[in-house]
Amino acid sequence: MLMSLQSDRQLLDTYSxxxxxxxxxxxxxxxxxxxILRITQAAESENLGICADTCEQAYQALAQYLKALDYPIPExxxxxxxxxxxxxxxxxxxTLKHFAKAYSGDYRGVLIACQAEEDVVNGTFxxxxxxxxxxx
Numbered sequence: 001m002l003m004s005l006q007s008d009r010q011l012l013d014t015y016s017x018x019x020x021x022x023x024x025x026x027x028x029x030x031x032x033x034x035x036i037l038r039i040t041q042a043a044e045s046e047n048l049g050i051c052a053d054t055c056e057q058a059y060q061a062l063a064q065y066l067k068a069l070d071y072p073i074p075e076x077x078x079x080x081x082x083x084x085x086x087x088x089x090x091x092x093x094x095t096l097k098h099f100a101k102a103y104s105g106d107y108r109g110v111l112i113a114c115q116a117e118e119d120v121v122n123g124t125f126x127x128x129x130x131x132x133x134x135x136x
Contacts, residue, residue: 008035012125043114058089064133
């Protein structure tokens with residue numbers, strides 16, 4: 001399993017850079033989804049950070065990722081979140097709490113921060129595409 005996690009980590013690291021990377025083929029997207037799922041399953045806890053153009057887009061991405069990661073989906077967006085401007089949404093998988101705030105950066109996508117005793121699992125990965133799990 002450790003060898004598989006090392007391969008998964010290497011793949012996730014290629015998406016964790018200054019310039020966002022997008023899977024080029026459906027097979028690339030499937031491979032990325034699998035690596036994310038295996039790394040997060042090996043983690044003890046995760047936090048998700050989503051940078052999106054709107055609160056609605058951020059919550060849609062959050063719901064898709066949480067469904068794939070087998071977490072409950074929050075019923076409602078943060079009522080204090082801006083609605084028609086870029087947002088950063090943070091979700092804590094341990095507490096199942098989330099919040100959104102205005103975001104002025106250029107990045108768009110999902111960051112996943114994993115914590116575990118295994119060094120190969122620890123780290124922050126992404127920005128992954130907002131719609132990576134939309135097909136699931």
